[in-house]
Amino acid sequence: MQRSLIGTPKTALDTPALCLDLGVVESNIRRMAGYFQDGPVRLRPHTKTHKSPVLAHMQVAAGAIGITCAKLGEAEVMAEAGLKDILIANQIVGAGKIARLVNLAALTEVMVAVDDAANVEELDRAARAAGVTLRILVEVNIGLNRCGVVPGQPVHDLACRVAVAPGLRFEGLMGYEGHTVFIRDPEERRRKTEESLAGLVESADLVRSAGIPVQIVSSGGTGTCFITGRYPGITELQVGSYITMDAQYREEVGMDFAYGLTVMSTVVSAPTPDRAECDAGLKTITQDFGLPRVIDPPGWELAGLAEEHGHLHRLDGPPLRPGDKVEIVPNHGCTTINLHDEYWVIRDGVLAAVWPIAGRGKVY
Ligand SMILES: Cc1ncc(COP(=O)(O)O)c(C=O)c1O
Structure with missing residues (x-):
């Protein structure tokens, strides 16, 4: 039919x-990839926006190093469709979900966020039992007040726990400045975003000072991509909505x-x-x-x-x-x-x- x-x-x-204009979507993907093709950040687009493996593959073909997902179920769909290097920008809690996570880690490269020491232990135990290594980002609360540990010493302490866990590999830190992405005034958006990112980057330096390499410092949304994407110390952008856009981002934020x-x-x-x-x-x-x-x-x-x-x-x-x-x-x-x-x-x-x-x- x-x-x-x-x-x-x-x-x-x-x-x-629900209509997707392919020419427009291709152009949005190309533009975002073009802005950062010479760095300093790499793109890890957030696929919670489009939820489509086809579109995720198009983003990777345009240069993204991997993808971001909000939920384990989304990550499973993406992995099944052949996507690799998947960040689940969320906490995976409870035995049932962690069992699925280690299964996924056996299938593809997967990273997950943590903000709790007991969760780190649970993940480590499950990874060792399954014979896999789980890649971990410590989530830092940079002002959104959702998940994440406060910047500074608590980040250092949790990173140290991850770094010594045999079933885990500490990869770096993740923030998300969701409280600034929709600020209409560009100067205020820049100021508040940079204030937030300072805590993330300083936390990364603190972890490094303990001799632990921090490969990834990930953050960013569509409304802050040009700020976060050029902020020293940020290595990856998790932009989502730019691919299809919506009226809030275009008419109110001016993206x-x-x-x-x-x-x-x-x-x-x-x-x-x-x-x-x-x-x-x-x-x-x-x-x-x-x-x-x-x-x-x-x-x-x-x-x-x-x-x-x-x-x-x-x-x-x-x-x-x-x-x-x-x-x-x-x-x-x-x-x-x-x-x-x-x-x-x-x-x-x-x-x-x-x-x-x-x-x-x-x-x-
Ligand atoms: C963890 C995380 N990263 C990045 C984003 C960026 O999304 P967008 O580009 O749609 O603002 C979101 C949006 O909700 C998010 O939750």
Whole structure:
């Protein structure tokens, strides 16, 4: 069925349809790779955004040294699809998950974050029992106040524990300045990001002063890529959203990557000239970062979302009728993509392929 649809114009697809513009995505990948092709950092793109092994392979082909995943389940999907050198930028806790982690480590190069001494011991025991070596980054809380140990002595102390654990290999440190990536004022974003990164890099120096090599110091998001990517001492960038982009990053933060992800939707009701309902609601497109943006037709906006309805409000656009198509840009690409089983891959305005979003829902 899907194959017979190849060549269908984007505007004639059954809806709602999550559309990936391949030309735009390729260009976003090339641009980010180009910015850092001569260093000083290497790219380890965060695949929690797109959750697609095909897109991850494209990022690696463009020069990324490996990938980042948010969850073990995502990492398993990526490893099965042949991706190597995978950072799980998260803590893996509990016997069941750790058993899966050591299995994964037997299949591919995998790294995991730690911020707790008991977890380090659990991981070490499991790795030794399975005869594998787990690569470890100590996660540092650089201001996001999510996971991670505070910068300085606690980082040193945990790194020392990892370094002497026979089943583990200490690779370095990981931070994430998620509290600064969306700051609108560029100067404030720079200042707060650099303040945060200082604690990460100083922690790395402290670990080195104990005679422990620190190969990796990883951090960064799309909103801070040009700051973190040029900060002395940072070795890797974990950028995610740049590949597809979303309205929050482009319109509010001003990051100049193009929209590669839109939702095509159909008007199902147009009760008044100023109001219409489309078939993209909360089960199609998320609003955790605010309401999505209508890009076509111009002069309409989304005033709200119900489960299966998008409430369209006319500004100065043309009247809409049932059956008309509306193209919408998500305000948060990552959570929107996770609602869908497949991308409708568009090239030059027509359907070129349908790709499964294999990591979708792999939150375990
Ligand atoms: C650990 C980590 N690294 C990096 C990122 C960067 O993502 P983005 O480029 O989408 O801001 C995220 C986003 O949530 C993250 O959680």
